Amino acid sequence: MPGFELFGDQERKEVNDVLDNGVLMRYGFDGMRNGHWKAKALELELTKTFNTNHVQLVSSGTAAVSVALASAGVGAGDEVIMPTFTFVASFEAIMMLGAIPVLVDIDDTLTLDPKAVEAAITDKTKAVMIVQMCGSMGDLDALQSICTKHNLLFVEDACQAIGGTYKGKPLGSIGDLGCFSFDFVKTITCGEGGAVITNNADYYTNADHYSDHGHDHVGHDRGAETHPFLGYNFRISELHAAVGLAQVKRLPEFIAIQKKNYTILRDALATLPEVTFRRVPDGGEESYAFLNFFLPDLDIARKVIENFKENGVDVSWNYFDNNWHYIREWHHLKDAKSLFPLSSEVRQALENIKNTKFDQSDHFIGRNISCLIKLSWTEEEMKTRASKMVESIKASL
Numbered sequence: 001m002p003g004f005e006l007f008g009d010q011e012r013k014e015v016n017d018v019l020d021n022g023v024l025m026r027y028g029f030d031g032m033r034n035g036h037w038k039a040k041a042l043e044l045e046l047t048k049t050f051n052t053n054h055v056q057l058v059s060s061g062t063a064a065v066s067v068a069l070a071s072a073g074v075g076a077g078d079e080v081i082m083p084t085f086t087f088v089a090s091f092e093a094i095m096m097l098g099a100i101p102v103l104v105d106i107d108d109t110l111t112l113d114p115k116a117v118e119a120a121i122t123d124k125t126k127a128v129m130i131v132q133m134c135g136s137m138g139d140l141d142a143l144q145s146i147c148t149k150h151n152l153l154f155v156e157d158a159c160q161a162i163g164g165t166y167k168g169k170p171l172g173s174i175g176d177l178g179c180f181s182f183d184f185v186k187t188i189t190c191g192e193g194g195a196v197i198t199n200n201a202d203y204y205t206n207a208d209h210y211s212d213h214g215h216d217h218v219g220h221d222r223g224a225e226t227h228p229f230l231g232y233n234f235r236i237s238e239l240h241a242a243v244g245l246a247q248v249k250r251l252p253e254f255i256a257i258q259k260k261n262y263t264i265l266r267d268a269l270a271t272l273p274e275v276t277f278r279r280v281p282d283g284g285e286e287s288y289a290f291l292n293f294f295l296p297d298l299d300i301a302r303k304v305i306e307n308f309k310e311n312g313v314d315v316s317w318n319y320f321d322n323n324w325h326y327i328r329e330w331h332h333l334k335d336a337k338s339l340f341p342l343s344s345e346v347r348q349a350l351e352n353i354k355n356t357k358f359d360q361s362d363h364f365i366g367r368n369i370s371c372l373i374k375l376s377w378t379e380e381e382m383k384t385r386a387s388k389m390v391e392s393i394k395a396s397l
C-alpha cells in the first residue's frame with residue numbers, strides 16, 4: 001500500500017516548486033507564488049480520480065472525518081453508527097464534535113453488517129459511517145437503502161481503499177460524503193493529509209470554510225474575509241499538497257502493482273482448502289492494498305501468525321489482538337480515558353460499548369489474517385513470500 005516506497009523525481013520536483021517561491025500556505029500570497037497552487041491543483045486532480053464534483057483537502061484523514069460530519073451538521077448528541085473493526089480515528093473524529101459513536105458488528109465483508117446497522121438505529125441516529133477497511137468494501141447498496149429509508153447521512157471512510165470501486169464508481173464517491181487519508185502509510189501519501197469529497201455543493205462550501213476558521217474565501221484579501229459560521233484549522237500545507245500532487249498522478253501505476261502482487265499471493269493461498277477469502281460484494285473491485293483471508297478458527301489464525309514471524313513473513317496481522325484496529329483492545333475508549341470532561345451522553349454510550357458483546361465481529365476478526373501488499377516487492381520476493389505463507393499455514397493446521 002504505501003506510496004512512499006516509490007518516492008522519486010516527480011515528488012521532488014513538485015516540492016521544489018513550492019520551496020522556490022517559499023509560499024508554504026495554501027491560501028493568499030497570490031503575488032509571490034509564481035502561479036503555484038499545489039493544494040488547488042491536487043483538489044482538481046482528485047475530482048477526476050474520484051469522479052466527484054467537489055474535493056476539500058484537509059490536514060489528515062481523521063480531520064477529514066470530523067470535517068465531513070461537521071459539514072453535514074452532525075454534532076452534540078447525534079449518534080453515528082460505525083463498525084467495530086476500523087482505525088481509532090473513526091471514534092476520535094465523531095467524539096471531537098460531541099457526537100456519539102455507536103459501534104455495530106461487521107460481517108464477512110469485514111465491515112458494517114446491514115442487519116446490525118438497521119438494528120442500531122434510534123431516533124438520535126444521524127449518520128451511518130462505513131469504513132472500507134483493507135482495500136475493500138461493504139454491501140453498499142443495502143446500506144445506502146437503509147440510509148435512504150431512515151433519512152440518514154451515508155458517510156464513507158475510504159482511507160484504506162483508495163482506488164477500489166463499486167459498480168464502476170470509486171469507493172468514497174458513493175455516500176453523501178467520502179473521506180480519505182494521505183498519511184505516510186496510505187496508497188498515495190502527502191506525508192500528512194486528507195480529503196473530503198462530495199457532490200453536495202452546500203457540504204463542500206461548509207467543508208471549505210469550516211476547515212479554515214470559518215473563512216468565507218471571498219476576494220483576495222484574507223484579512224477582509226468574513227466568518228459566516230464558526231470553524232477550526234484543519235488546513236493542509238502547500239508542501240504536503242505538492243507531494244500528493246506527484247503521487248496522485250501515479251495512482252494507476254500503484255494500483256496495477258498492488259493487483260499483480262496480490263494476485264500472486266492469492267493464487268498460492270487458494271490451493272489450500274482451509275483458506276477462504278473475504279467476501280467482496282457483487283460489482284465491487286478491491287484496491288488490492290491488502291489480501292484478507294479466513295482460517296478455520298482463532299487458534300489456527302494465531303498459530304499462522306507465529307509461523308509467519310518465524311519464517312520472516314512480515315506485514316501480516318490477526319486483528320483480534322491488535323491495539324489499533326479492533327474494539328477488543330480499545331480500553332482507553334471503553335474506560336472513557338479522556339483528558340477533559342465528556343458529556344454524560346457520550347460517557348453513557350462508551351459504557352454501553354464496554355458492556356456489549358460483539359460475538360459476530362469476534363467470529364470474523366478472530367479467523368482473519370490481513371496482509372499488507374507492498375509496492376516495492378520484486379517478482380522473486382513475491383514467489384518466496386507466497387511459498388513461505390503456504391508452508392506456514394500448512395504447518396498450523
Ligand SMILES: *Cc1c(COP(=O)(O)O)cnc(C)c1O
Nearest residue numbers: 060061062087089159160181183
Ligand atoms: C489512516 C486512517 C484514518 C486516519 O487517517 P490519518 O490521516 O492518519 O489521520 C482514518 N480511517 C482509516 C480507516 C484509516 O486507515
